[in-house]
Amino acid sequence: xxxxxxxxxxxxxxxxxxxxxxxxxxxxxxxxxxxxxxxxxxxxxxxxxxxxxxxxxxxxxxxxxxxxxxxxxxxxxxxxxxxxxxxxxxxxxxxxxxxxxxxxxxxxxxxxxxxxxxxxxxxxxxxxxxxxxxxxxxxxxxxxxxxxxxxxxxxxxxxxxxxxxxxxxxxxxxxxxxxxxxxxxxxxxxxxxxxxxxxxxxxxxxxxxxxxxxxxxxxxxxxxxxxxxxxxxxxxxxxxxxxxxxxxxxxxxxxxxxxxx
Ligand SMILES: Nc1ncnc2c1ncn2[C@@H]1O[C@H](COP(=O)(O)OP(=O)(O)OP(=O)(O)O)[C@@H](O)[C@H]1O
Ligand SMILES: [Mg+2]
Numbered sequence: 001x002x003x004x005x006x007x008x009x010x011x012x013x014x015x016x017x018x019x020x021x022x023x024x025x026x027x028x029x030x031x032x033x034x035x036x037x038x039x040x041x042x043x044x045x046x047x048x049x050x051x052x053x054x055x056x057x058x059x060x061x062x063x064x065x066x067x068x069x070x071x072x073x074x075x076x077x078x079x080x081x082x083x084x085x086x087x088x089x090x091x092x093x094x095x096x097x098x099x100x101x102x103x104x105x106x107x108x109x110x111x112x113x114x115x116x117x118x119x120x121x122x123x124x125x126x127x128x129x130x131x132x133x134x135x136x137x138x139x140x141x142x143x144x145x146x147x148x149x150x151x152x153x154x155x156x157x158x159x160x161x162x163x164x165x166x167x168x169x170x171x172x173x174x175x176x177x178x179x180x181x182x183x184x185x186x187x188x189x190x191x192x193x194x195x196x197x198x199x200x201x202x203x204x205x206x207x208x209x210x211x212x213x214x215x216x217x218x219x220x221x222x223x224x225x226x227x228x229x230x231x232x233x234x235x236x237x238x239x240x241x242x243x244x245x246x247x248x249x250x251x252x253x254x255x256x257x258x259x260x261x
Contacts, residue, residue, distance in 0.1 A: 014196035022067030043197040045211035054200035062090040091166035097157035107141040
């Protein structure tokens with residue numbers, strides 16, 4: 001098995017989580033002594049089975065949830081009085097795009113954050129146009145966000161985050177319910193991001209395709225961190241927490257044999 005927790009303190013990290021514990025209300029601990037670092041420009045995937053605490057952990061990255069312990073963004077500890085500044089630095093892309101879209105049109109949804117941040121209208125238009133083009137949404141400006149398909153709404157939700165040009169982009173299950181071509185396009189989009197990226201997901205293969213390192217979260221604990229391909233190839237580790245995907249590999253091998261035979 002690959003090494004577990006990271007504990008070194010390094011304040012230049014884009015994201016540093018140190019000894020984080022969290023429970024909802026009076027319930028059991030959902031996050032148990034989590035320590036993780038993400039360097040500037042690095043892409044970290046956090047994989048884990050359902051209920052492991054992935055979404056809960058992600059919500060700590062911009063202070064929506066605040067547990068016991070430290071979360072630092074660019075060296076600055078997240079506290080109640082700097083949440084506004086932190087949320088400029090960290091953009092969360094929620095699993096459900098409908099949690100992110102609330103304006104009548106795509107253009108208004110994407111412009112909302114930059115306008116609220118006080119950017120000049122010309123700069124807002126430039127950003128909206130650039131980000132919509134980048135996400136293959138040019139021509140969608142006047143469409144009603146809630147009339148779009150799920151995959152299109154996911155892209156608009158990502159556009160609302162990228163238009164803010166955050167230093168850290170954190171995705172919750174970005175590949176869920178997308179068709180295979182869209183998964184491929186999203187992998188390319190994530191690879192091309194210049195910002196620091198955190199992706200939480202149960203979909204190991206797409207996460208492995210776009211992340212440098214993977215951390216495995218199981219029952220609220222980080223049980224391994226390491227090179228993405230090494231973690232994704234560690235069958236015993238993945239089996240131990242219900243993430244084994246070897247049936248998919250078997251199926252792909254069978255399909256490619258029948259294709260060639
Ligand atoms: N608002 C809440 N109140 C109480 N318990 C919660 C709340 N949200 C999540 N939990 C519990 O915390 C644990 C972790 O949930 P979380 O949503 O973080 O898991 P997850 O790894 O994201 O799972 P999934 O892969 O299914 O999205 C679960 O046991 C869940 O029931
Ligand atoms: Mg989740």
